[in-house]
Amino acid sequence: MRVMVIVKATDDSEKGASVTREAFQAMEKFGEELIKAGIGVLAGAGLMNSSKGKRIAFDGANRTVIDGPFAETRELIAGFSIWEVKDIDEAVAWVKRSPNPMPGRSEIEIRPLGMMEEFEESVTPETKEIRYRLHEI
Amino acid sequence: MTAGETHQAIEAIFRIERARLIARLARIMRNVDRAEELAQDALVVALSEWPKTGVPANPGAWLMTTAKRRAIDAIRRDRILRRKHDEIAQELDSAVDGTAEEVEAAINDELGDELLGLIFTACHPVLSADARAALTLRVIGGLTTDEIARAFLSSEATIAQRIVRAKKTIGKAGLRFEVPRGAELAARLASVLEVIYLIFNEGYAATAGDDLVRPSLCLEAQRLGRMLAGLMPQDAEVQGLLALMEIQASRLPARTGPDGALVTLTEQNRGRWDRLLIRRGLEALARAEALGGDGPYALQAALAACHARAPSAADTDWPRIAALYDRLRAVMPSPVVDLNRAIAHSMAFGPEAGLRLIDEIADVDALRNYAPLPAARGDFLFRAGRLAEARTEFEVAAKLTRNVREAAFLRARADACG
Numbered sequence: 001m002r003v004m005v006i007v008k009a010t011d012d013s014e015k016g017a018s019v020t021r022e023a024f025q026a027m028e029k030f031g032e033e034l035i036k037a038g039i040g041v042l043a044g045a046g047l048m049n050s051s052k053g054k055r056i057a058f059d060g061a062n063r064t065v066i067d068g069p070f071a072e073t074r075e076l077i078a079g080f081s082i083w084e085v086k087d088i089d090e091a092v093a094w095v096k097r098s099p100n101p102m103p104g105r106s107e108i109e110i111r112p113l114g115m116m117e118e119f120e121e122s123v124t125p126e127t128k129e130i131r132y133r134l135h136e137i
Numbered sequence: 138m139t140a141g142e143t144h145q146a147i148e149a150i151f152r153i154e155r156a157r158l159i160a161r162l163a164r165i166m167r168n169v170d171r172a173e174e175l176a177q178d179a180l181v182v183a184l185s186e187w188p189k190t191g192v193p194a195n196p197g198a199w200l201m202t203t204a205k206r207r208a209i210d211a212i213r214r215d216r217i218l219r220r221k222h223d224e225i226a227q228e229l230d231s232a233v234d235g236t237a238e239e240v241e242a243a244i245n246d247e248l249g250d251e252l253l254g255l256i257f258t259a260c261h262p263v264l265s266a267d268a269r270a271a272l273t274l275r276v277i278g279g280l281t282t283d284e285i286a287r288a289f290l291s292s293e294a295t296i297a298q299r300i301v302r303a304k305k306t307i308g309k310a311g312l313r314f315e316v317p318r319g320a321e322l323a324a325r326l327a328s329v330l331e332v333i334y335l336i337f338n339e340g341y342a343a344t345a346g347d348d349l350v351r352p353s354l355c356l357e358a359q360r361l362g363r364m365l366a367g368l369m370p371q372d373a374e375v376q377g378l379l380a381l382m383e384i385q386a387s388r389l390p391a392r393t394g395p396d397g398a399l400v401t402l403t404e405q406n407r408g409r410w411d412r413l414l415i416r417r418g419l420e421a422l423a424r425a426e427a428l429g430g431d432g433p434y435a436l437q438a439a440l441a442a443c444h445a446r447a448p449s450a451a452d453t454d455w456p457r458i459a460a461l462y463d464r465l466r467a468v469m470p471s472p473v474v475d476l477n478r479a480i481a482h483s484m485a486f487g488p489e490a491g492l493r494l495i496d497e498i499a500d501v502d503a504l505r506n507y508a509p510l511p512a513a514r515g516d517f518l519f520r521a522g523r524l525a526e527a528r529t530e531f532e533v534a535a536k537l538t539r540n541v542r543e544a545a546f547l548r549a550r551a552d553a554c555g
Contacts, residue, residue, distance in 0.1 A: 036252075037153060038364030042413040082413065084356070089149035 002042065002113040003083050003091045007101045009076035014049045014069065017103070026099035034083075034094065044081030078102075088112060147187050151180045154197045156277050160255035162204055164314040169258075169276060169304045171211065179204040252277075253368050254314045256361075259303075260329040263310050268303040269332045270339075271296055277364070278357050288354050289339065326369075330378050330434060333361045337382050341389075355386050366421065373428035376421045377435030383418030384441040387411040398542060403450040415445045433469040436461055455485035472503040480513050488520040508537035512547060519554060528554035 053068035162172035340354025391409040462478035483491025515530030531551035
């Protein structure tokens with residue numbers, strides 16, 4: 001299964017505090033351990049703070065663009081990575097070994113990617129056919 | 138970490154450590170079976186201790202120390218069983234000390250090296266290909282015999298017996314669980330790569346059963362390939378195999394239609410190809426090429442990459458594919474490669490070029506009664522406007538193939554020749 005490993009933003013990361021060399025090296029070392037264990041790191045990136053971001057709000061036919069920064073730091077993310085793992089327990093066990101991604105208190109969230117297989121129970125041959133044709137377009 | 142860890146969480150930690158634990162213990166005990174038992178014993182202790190004490194800061198070292206104590210006890214018991222009590226009293230002390238030192242040395246050894254040693258042992262050429270695959274999935278992949286049996290559509294008893302025999306063979310051969318050095322390394326590595334690719338192909342082109350593909354086996358092989366690439370980053374063929382598997386796996390979502398039938402490469406909806414895997418595959422291929430990769434796996438990966446890079450089947454870089462087959466033929470001579478080479482040349486340089494090459498291999502024994510040969514020849518003749526001859530070839534091919542869908546397709550092509 002694939003999971004997104006989401007590093008939550010903090011006040012520091014929102015201020016654009018740069019990562020120390022030690023913290024960077026610790027992250028590199030952790031990444032190497034992941035690779036040696038055969039965990040597929042399929043994608044990932046750190047994000048610039050929300051002052052560089054934009055939001056598009058939808059309301060009926062209206063689209064409103066809101067410039068960053070955004071206030072609710074706890075709801076913001078500072079980086080992500082997509083892993084291929086056996087199950088979410090494996091992802092949890094690995095994230096616990098990660099160095100703290102931030103200088104102070106921080107949080108990493110793990111969310112499984114929604115794959116069609118996850119909904120397989122509700123799939124009938126007919127919906128499968130429709131799904132396949134949708135992909136064809 | 139907090140106390141009250143659930144069994145589930147502890148087992149997840151154990152899965153991460155298991156292969157390395159077994160690798161170290163096998164090197165000390167020279168016995169895979171005992172190593173597996175000792176690792177399992179350490180898990181049992183962890184399951185009773187950790188919920189009370191919390192997970193230790195370095196769970197891998199904790200598990201190893203626990204297993205090590207049991208290993209020393211086991212060695213001591215063995216010696217007592219084998220010899221009379223009074224004879225061994227003095228010897229025992231020094232022997233146990235020696236063992237303890239050996240254990241310490243093993244702990245301080247490069248982790249990666251030990252895991253590699255176990256991989257090389259599980260894939261040793263003294264074992265049959267089937268035994269190597271089963272043992273590798275068991276001790277490195279951590280699959281249960283039941284899971285392996287289901288993956289290979291075999292019975293659990295068969296797989297269990299295969300693994301038991303493989304372990305005995307390793308013991309009899311006196312293998313030392315080390316990474317081979319020098320000239321031996323290349324030959325032994327070829328055996329490791331072969332096992333991983335065999336597991337991948339068993340999933341990708343399932344040779345038995347109702348399903349055409351079994352993605353779980355592909356995933357296990359990719360995982361092994363990723364692990365090996367992490368442990369041996371400087372080997373071009375290791376990177377080549379990983380690239381080949383990642384790119385081929387990227388097509389899995391497009392490879393079967395809604396009715397479960399196989400969809401050929403040119404017919405696949407490329408929008409369903411997994412871009413993340415393609416990117417990973419192309420990166421591994423770039424590393425293989427930077428390392429001078431010109432071996433069978435790197436070349437096959439380069440071939441797969443030609444398709445992965447083409448936005449549509451019509452955009453395929455056939456001259457490059459033809460050139461790659463020219464090189465592949467030199468390092469991996471096989472009649473099937475020759476046939477594919479003829480097809481690539483026909484696509485790149487026209488049907489006459491294909492006909493010239495296919496006529497060179499028309500009498501090869503290995504291709505006798507091989508449906509793809511007349512099918513390809515029929516296609517070249519058809520495109521060259523030689524319809525009557527093309528019809529005959531398609532009819533021959535339709536009779537030879539055992540696949541019902543393919544036979545229908547070939548008969549339709551024969552009919553199209555008028």
